[in-house]
Amino acid sequence: MAAVRPLTLAWVSRHLEVGERILSTEALHGGITADMRRLTVGTREGGTRDLVLRSFVDPSYAEHAEDWLHREAGALSSLAETGVPAPGLVAVDTSATHCEYPSLLMTHLGGRTVLDDEGLTTRLPLLARQLVEIHALRPAERPRKYVTLTTADTVVVPKGADATTWEAAINVIRAPAPSYEGRLLHRDFQPGNVLFDVPPTRPAGARITGVVDWAATSWGPADLDVAHCSTILALLHGPAWGQRFAEAYEEAGGVLAATAGERLYWRVRDGLACSEEVRLVAQPWREAGRTDLTTRAMEERLDAYVTVLMDTLG
Structure with a gap:
């Protein structure tokens, strides 16, 4: 001890x-x-x-x-x-x-974090429904307003990324933040902070046993929590899964910003924020068994994800 x-x-x-x-x-x-x-x-x-x-x-x-x-x-x-x-x-x-x-x-809560690709089709809607439940809460005392530290000048463009695409993405966050209806935000909701019970013989029976790390709890737009989980899923499993999470959130009853431009702002803002800490995020994931997630591999996935966002919402 x-x-x-x-x-x-x-x-x-x-x-x-x-x-x-x-x-x-x-x-x-x-x-x-x-x-x-x-x-x-x-x-x-x-x-x-x-x-x-x-x-x-x-x-x-x-x-x-x-x-x-x-x-x-x-x-x-x-x-x-x-x-x-x-x-x-x-x-x-x-x-x-x-x-x-x-x-x-x-x-202490039972369960474990699950970062593998296997079983993701089962876990994704569970994650989405859990986040919708969090956003539906109305605490008696609101936490402080959300904080975003990333600026257009602090973004780290991945090596080999298309400069024009990234400059367009950076220009998105130069604009003022869109108006929004406030919600309780976890602010770091992503697979690394969600515990699952996954029966070894029946992966489809997975269930969430806990949501941890509430140190960044904030008040702000639901889009920001969805954007963060989407970015992390894109880094862990590939860009398509980042896109899919936002869809799953709405399928679970969650409400996102009304226009594509507003949705783009929040999703790009979180993607660009991750550009500054890819190396920091990659290390604990590799320690947890995802040895394939080298810093370079994650930079490439982030580049692909930002490119998809600009192509589909921009």
Whole structure:
């Protein structure tokens, strides 16, 4: 248990039930900004249960940690009364008052992330329906407005990409953002943050068991969440799947922007945002088993996806 520092272990212990103790810790892989650990807790009755500890250890993310943890704690608290399968909040220390690092303790959900191509036709509509359910929620207290950091000057054009197509795409986000009807956004809804139970003998019986990582919860257009999941699906599985997700979202009852130009704005904006962090995203996916997703392969897929968007919506 040396991986979890003493003050943090003591803090976690104070939030356990009487008679419980931490038996072991295990690193969870796939995250980018935070250190994730599964804690196995021995119960008073002799059984075990699991908790998850999120700690912002990397100094480069320290300045955002308090805001992210505050938003995640708020989201988990409000989701507790809904049908969305999110972790339950146990405790949070946003400013590292009690822990070595800003930390959040939550319940552990069953299931696993699934990043393989196999079974995607089954999982895609499940993802779409789950996102429609999230967007239908009306929290008593709205989270802060969405943030987009990408600008026309920060986009990284992939090597070998058609300069004319990318310049046209960059010009799309030079325009003001379209008006929209606000919705609760997960803001990082994508296969890496969704847990599935997939029966080994019956993949078609897959079901979602959890939606995790609510640190970027925001208020904004449904199109932005759909755009992000579409981009990630395009990088993971190919450009056609990015297009297909938006269709599945509408088939599930979701409502997107009325005009092609408005839809293009949000989808291109997210695609261009991913251009700045392809290498950062590719590494945890390869660690999770998708060794085919080299940075170069993902750059090529992103280029193809942006090109498809400009051809179909532009």
